[in-house]
Amino acid sequence: RGVFRLGPHRLEMGDPFGLFQAILDYPDFENVLIYPRVVQLPQVELPRGSADGHAPRRRSLTGQRAAASVRDYTPGDSMRLVHWPTSAHRGRLTVKELELEPSGDVWIVLDLNAAVQRGEGSTGTLEYAIMLAASLAAEMVSGNERRAVGLLTVAGDAVTTLAPQPGQAQLWAIMRALAPALASSTPLDALLQRSLRVLGRRHTLIVITPSVGEDAPRWIAEVVRAQGQGLASSVIAVTTPDDETAAAETLRLLGRLDIPYQLMRTDIRLRAALTYRRTRKVIRSTPTGGAFTVEVEEEVG
Template sequence: MAPKPQRRLRLRTRLPLYLLGLLGGLQLIVPDKIWAALLVGMAATLGVAYLWARQMRDRVRISRSSRGQWVVAGDLLEEDWLLQNHSILPVLWAVVRDHSDIPGYAIDRVATAAGEGRYTWRTQGTCTQRGVFTLGPCTASLGDPFGLFEVTHDYPDTRTLLVYPRVMKLPEFDLPQGHTSGRARRSRRATPETLLASHVRGYLPGDSLHLIHWPKSAQQGQLMVKQFDLEPAGPLWLVLDLDAAVQAGQDQESTLEYGVILAASLAAKHLYAGRAVGLIAYGQETCLLPPQSGSAHLWRILPPLAHAAASPEWPLARVLAQVAPDIGRGRTLLVITPA
């Protein structure tokens, strides 16, 4: 359940009260119609301003909503806002200030609404940095037409937003296949449809037509067919070096950010190719994610990469010694390090 907003009303300055006292004293000491008129006018103005401000405090609501709980770095974050005025008096101004900690997400706004009306708007911002951020809280400042009272609405409700690292398209390159266990080899059927293509060759009579590699055929000017390994590729372990001592650069132009993007991109590339991928990332938080296959596993790899932060506690040599028993033999280990 969202916490209730806090609403406050205060007099901006005590000057009107001092003027009322002064005019009242003058009317008692030196009675005159001028003092009486000024006294009545000042009291009426103060009363109207107070009643207006109370309506702004008690009868105005502001809400926000966004789509989804996560985005990818570089994506557009959108929020829909609503100012609902349940008073017969108009909202002459409402200064809405957002206190989210997302870098570059500045969405402050001045809104108005007619009596018993509503005002909607949409804010947008680009999520330039991966990580875990907070949407909210926000505050709204309102007032009366005379500027005598200030009304403040504090909305403490917050929501966590996870910004995943970007996944880039990588050039083609070969990695060692590694080995699967004997049981895994026996459990898989050695059919071309279930294995990874390793290279192409010229078409020979009897080759299945659905194995033709059409882009290569067009490039070579003759029919080319895919060749498959008889041994399925073993698991691939990605090791991201988060040792603070070897990192360089700042913010988005740092080796840390490049390493995170490369790890995410490699994971996506090999998972979509059907290979099992695991992740080792020891920094301010430790992550040892066993290899699994399937595109759904990418969404298990991306969250720890979004949290990844460098730490001096885990130099690469210590990490490799720590995880060696969990990796096993015959596995492909790909280390991403600026060292």
């Protein structure tokens, strides 16, 4: 991904004996924008709320709840969900199964702070997080729910704020913003703190971050503040294989706060979501020294 320049070009031609030479100069050049890779994501756990984004102020994270049935309690279930009359009748703890509808428009908050990035290239957290943001936007805009999606990040020295909008035009706007994105010096907690007014209310917040170390409690506190403002929130934690153990405490803290989270390791290879089939000619040799061409059809991601 990124912005690449093609040109100017020079073509030099000559004969095998060096007797003749021709040089052609092409001074023109063109900039080419390469978008981030879009992949098929595993099922991402999102916060739930009402379809129009309205969520109760008391527990904006969990959204509007409607108890559809009850089941036996399992370790990890919140005690808030215990259905006490049924528990007393059965003589064991039972909890309410809840039917929830998706909350409203989605803000993708992407943490590009250079201080928390790990690894290099396609297996580094920076490139992986950008790929996840692009893929999540594509899934939200083009999937079954077709939700309005926005992007908040700091790339280099520039703050990118694309308010949630539906449709393919918004997806390409997000892709254009992510394509040249560079690491920044802005911590995630500072980005969230100064952007709460921009994020508004009654939306869904999806935070993508590799910050799972000792600085994590600071940005988690800002996520909790966002919930208090009416933003249902969830976290996608991006780690390298070496950081998975260090991330355990951060994930436990998110769990204690009932913030949905998902761990994505950079060594997990995900299949391309945008592919097309092309046909190209390949030259094959024969045992006798001859050659022939065949057409090969292949899928390109």
